[in-house]
Amino acid sequence: MLRNSRSEILVALVLIAPFCAVYGLVFVYPTIKMLLLSVTDAPLIGPGEFVGLDNYTRLPGERRFNTALWNTTYFVILSVVPGTIVALLIALGVNRLSGRLQALVLALFFLPYILPVSVVYRLWDWTLNFQFGVAMHVLDWFSIPRIPVFKTTTWFMPAVAFVTIWWTAGFSILLFLAGLRAIPVEIYEAAALDNAGRWNTFRKITWPLLWPVTALVLTIQLILQLKIFDQVYLFSFGGRPNDTMVLVQYVYTRAFVSNQGGRAAAIAVTLFFIVIIVSVLQFQLLRLAGNSGKGDDK
């Protein structure tokens, strides 16, 4: 480069300054403060005494923590893999269509993703309403007894997972469609010449070539769903929030309802590490599993 490097450095510093200021203030600083807060008995706002790892060691014995941990895991199981499969199947169906019909059908599948969670909550709270919900009329047709979906512990998580899949599938569908379109047509033509069946074509061509996208969708979904709060919080209005509690909600309850900043921070730090460990593990696992499907370099 002809430019003198001192002025280049100066320009670079000016360009990154605004971003670094923001990131330092609302990302790095709060992260460090959270770690420090988690080893004190401080209230939400105000000073506290150093208590070592007490806040952490008491977690496994707390009923609500165990409930929250289990519910979060359960929710992840119910939403990540099923959601990915649903999105893949829909993407395969949409990919067959063309022109205006494809655009229309894709828009119908994608629209929910664009909506705020509170709108999704209102729509499904209404659709699944015990007295007047349209879904309950459908149950009546088949003489299945009505279910107060969000008021029973058994049905709560599956229902929230179902609504979440409905809400977020559009995002995964878009990624799968982009992946499907990147597969060269010639490969399918060659397969057709070989008289390969529909299932074999999918298994031998589509699935392996699509694997990098599938792995990506799984990873994004997993990280997203571990952090679930909004839907669970909203749907548990008038239900049994202590039984349907998830981890972020427990952080919220400890900090903002019980005013225990230190103990809430310990839960937050635990979740923080769960997310990091799980996502690194999953990334490595998926890479291993996908080794055969490599080579799709767009």
Place this chain on the structure above:
Amino acid sequence: MTAANAGRWNLIGLSITLLTVFLAVLWAFPLYWGIVSSLKPENEVVRPYIELWPDTFTFEHYIFALTETEIGRWYINSIATAAGITILTVSTSMLCGYALSQLQFPGRKALYLLILASFMVPTQTLIINHFVLIANMGMLNSWAGIILPQLIHPVVIIVYKQFFDSVPKDFREAAVMDNASEFRILFKIYMPMNWGVTTALSIVVFIWSWNAFLWPFLAVTRTNMMTITVGITQVNDTFGISYASQLSAAVLAGLPVALAYLLFQRRVTQAITLSAGIKG
């Protein structure tokens, strides 16, 4: 392939197509049902059977929501905060992405790694310290307080960096030969080239910010400072248990983002695939 075989194939293909279209309609049904219900008078809404079309159309719930509740105020809060987040995020990310991509400076690698690492960090776990920070700065119940903690969108920087990386080096070298300043190169050459990316990213960041729930919900306690996304779930008294009123408020809250998507469908799709690291 024999003719009979091909016929069977087309039949299967046709049924898959029909199934997809049917599922799409079913998928969007709750949206339709919510809108239709909000246009019925309250006594029709609670009828014990399904009516796909209202007997009597009424906008009374919308008129009620717009005149008797604080929804107008919430709209302003949502527009202001979402626009603030979008402008700040996109501008700081573009500048930083350019520096990361085109300039040599000490700490460049470290900064890039920090940004990549922040992808994994769940911002939801930072709510406690965001709250303490914003409270200490005296910014609870203010637009600035809603905006600040929501400026963490590392993906926008990465998209910009990748975009700038893909610009042929000749552009830059020619400009450097002409003795153009770095700022001139950025604003006169690189920025005009990426209007498409900037528009796409701005639209999705706006939609994400409009839809944000957890932080705006914590940062605001006064009803007149709520964003619409939070407001419609918090103020049950104003709507009572009138389902149609609640639904009309929900429709009003979702309408702007739904319209933004329908108008800029292509851009939204582009931004989403870009943000996931797939070239769209």
